[in-house]
Amino acid sequence: MWMVRAALQNSPMLRLCIFTCFLAVKADIGQECPKFTGLSIANAIIGTNLKVQILLYTRRNQNCAESFSDHNDYNLTASIHLNVTKKTIIVIHGYRPTGSPPVWIDKIKDLLLEREDVNIIIVDWNRGATTMNYPSAVSNAKKLVVILKNMIDQMLENGASLDSVYMIGVSLGAHVAGFVGKAYNGKIGRITGLDPAGPSFTGRLPHERLDFNDAQFVDVIHTDIDALGYRKPLGNIDFYPNGGTDQPGCPKTIFGGYYADKWKEHLIEKNPPVTTAYFDTSDKDPFCMYHYFVDIIIWNKSSKEGFIKIKITDNAGNTTESKIKNDAASFHQYKQAKILAGFYPDFDNISKIALTYSTRNTVGPKYKLRVLEMRLKSLSNSKRIQLCRYDFILLENIETTFKPIPCQDIAE
Structure with missing residues (x-):
């Protein structure tokens, strides 16, 4: 047995071959690949305790995630697909008042992998974000920071670079990304905040919310400032599409989220100035005005x-x-x-x-x-x-x- 274990540890190709065979067997017996946690309004009424699932996607396993949880201490270094020499994009969702999986998760994953050969880590903390009690979700979001810090530490020990870590946070997830960035003294490569949450964070000091010092480059897109979104600038550059309120083609409710179709790459400078920018979009693909x-x-x-x-x-x-x-x-x-x-x-x-x-x-x-x-x-x-x-x-x-x-x- 020890010889088999040694062979697996020393041969990534052998591990890949075995994992590929495993997926084939999995498909034959009708088992599904790991999925984002799906909950219901009933779970939101009762409330949920924090339980995190890490879903890893790369171009080699774009349609079937590797899943990591507290059972394996979120040890991504045991992954067959993770390549720490490549950029790692960590996507963090936000408050989930209904429990349903975010509709944009698969789309943003596919768009990012189409654009670049990277590691995509989807942070599934739906158990913890799903609740009618918003302060409870805020408390769980802060607990999530410790888990993500431990995960990134393991990656750094195995050759990853903070320069190559890019965090995309939505709503509460934007502030989570900021707190993780603070834990590394702002040395993470980049943070993008999509519609950062306003409640519990508006009026707070920089160390209590997302701030432009949390990464080498922080860009923020405000899309719901007339409801639950954070109104004031937070990053090196803050975008206010269509004034930052209701977005064409998106649901005109306080839960109308940011659509991945409109996500764009922005010019990144070293030591960038703090800037605010406004632009308009249409309600149809390609959303240009x-x-x-x-x-x-x-x-x-x-x-x-x-x-x-x-x-x-x-x-x-x-x-x-x-x-x-x-x-x-x-x-x-x-x-x-x-x-x-x-x-x-x-x-x-x-x-x-x-x-x-x-x-x-x-x-x-x-x-x-x-x-x-x-x-x-x-x-x-x-x-x-x-x-x-x-x-x-x-x-x-x-x-x-x-x-x-x-x-x-x-x-x-």
């Missing part, structure tokens, strides 16, 4: 404020209206007023532009803008020809449609 600046210079001697509704039409007669809700613009004589427009389809050839000026006042006189120049400039495609129209009048609440011409210059 195409942005333009509409620059307007007026003749009017008196300054005016108001809103501009923008429509564009292509050569085939297709028409689309800007989906961005701007604040009132200020128009001053001979000064450029910039208005951001965003369209879901991207028209290669714009044949018509329609503008409507409004003060949104229901009483009082109607105004008009005497436009010296209107310039449409693509932000999504900087090489696209800028389109202009010169010397026309916008009457309040009346749509004015015209055929644009190439601008006479390319001045900013």
